[in-house]
Each structure stands twice: as structure tokens, then as C-alpha cells.
Amino acid sequence: MQLVVARVGRAHGIKGEVTVEVRTDEPELRLAPGAVLATDPASAGPLTIETGRVHSGRLLLRFEGVRDRTAAEALRNIVLIAEVDPNELPEDEDEYYDHQLMDLDVVTADGVEVGRITEISHLPSQDLFIVERPDGTEVMIPFVEEIVTEIDLEEQRAVITPPPGLIDDRAETASSREES
Numbered sequence: 001m002q003l004v005v006a007r008v009g010r011a012h013g014i015k016g017e018v019t020v021e022v023r024t025d026e027p028e029l030r031l032a033p034g035a036v037l038a039t040d041p042a043s044a045g046p047l048t049i050e051t052g053r054v055h056s057g058r059l060l061l062r063f064e065g066v067r068d069r070t071a072a073e074a075l076r077n078i079v080l081i082a083e084v085d086p087n088e089l090p091e092d093e094d095e096y097y098d099h100q101l102m103d104l105d106v107v108t109a110d111g112v113e114v115g116r117i118t119e120i121s122h123l124p125s126q127d128l129f130i131v132e133r134p135d136g137t138e139v140m141i142p143f144v145e146e147i148v149t150e151i152d153l154e155e156q157r158a159v160i161t162p163p164p165g166l167i168d169d170r171a172e173t174a175s176s177r178e179e180s
Contacts, residue, residue, distance in 0.1 A: 001099060005030040006080040011072035017060045018072045025095060027059060030082045040079040096151060105157045106131050114167055139167050
């Protein structure tokens with residue numbers, strides 16, 4: 001199974017290093033020297049990581065055969081993809097790979113069917129489940145502990161306790177002005 005682990009950013013310096021936008025919770029495993037990564041687009045790879053280091057809070061990588069700024073800049077926006085055993089699980093029991101969450105049924109704590117996870121959107125602040133409802137509409141559910149209370153892979157379901165207005169139109173509106 002293929003897992004997106006990073007996106008190449010700008011060139012750094014003149015010796016072929018690039019910044020990367022990390023998209024994995026295990027960069028020390030997936031982005032270690034010697035790792036061979038597929039790419040999107042495929043014509044840019046595969047790429048083998050030669051060195052890696054953190055500089056000013058950003059991960060910098062150098063790939064084998066990339067020796068100057070021009071070659072590094074040509075890799076900008078390339079998506080890096082690791083090959084992962086489908087049976088491999090993340091180290092933390094509260095972490096999941098996207099493929100484990102796709103197609104889970106989403107239900108409320110009292111058993112009401114909400115829909116099925118069709119996509120997972122990774123945003124800077126949090127991840128979102130894109131859930132297709134039975135009527136064909138979509139709803140976005142923040143993948144945060146306060147809302148997604150349980151992931152049951154055996155039962156293939158995600159249990160949620162949504163705040164008012166998240167999956168229905170009964171939102172509670174608070175106003176700082178008194179109504180006249």
C-alpha cells in the first residue's frame with residue numbers, strides 16, 4: 001500500500017537540499033536516510049534520501065543525485081510516497097492510517113446513522129472526515145477527540161457526538177446583543 005509522507009518544498013542553499021512539508025506522524029521512520037520513495041508525478045522518481053536534518057524547525061532532505069540548487073528546485077511540489085505493508089499499524093493505538101478509516105460507517109453515540117467516510121482531508125490545524133450521507137449530501141466532521149469518540153475497526157464504524165449544527169440544522173445561536 002502506498003502512503004503519502006511528504007511534499008517537496010523550496011530548495012535550501014546551493015548544495016541540493018530541499019525543505020519538505022511532512023505528511024506523516026512517523027518522519028523518523030518514513031523519511032530516514034536510505035529510504036526509497038515513489039513520487040507523484042511518477043516520472044520524478046523514485047528518489048532515495050541521502051541525508052536529512054532539521055533546520056529552524058523545518059526538515060531538510062538531500063536526495064541521491066541531486067547536487068545543486070537547480071536540481072533541487074526542479075523537485076518542488078513533488079509528492080513523496082512510501083510503500084507500507086497494509087497490515088502495519090501505527091505505533092500509537094489512537095493513530096490510524098487513512099486506508100483504515102476510509103469507508104467506515106459514521107454513527108452518533110445513540111446509534112443514528114450519519115453516513116460513510118469517503119475522504120480524509122488533512123488540514124494544518126486538524127483532519128476532517130468527509131462523510132457521504134444517505135441522501136448523497138456531504139458533511140465534514142472534524143477528527144478531534146471531543147467529536148469522534150470511538151473508532152471501531154472490527155465493527156467498521158466511527159462513533160461521533162456532534163455539537164448542535166454540525167450534522168443537522170438545529171444550531172444554537174448565541175448573540176451578545178439583547179433582542180428587542
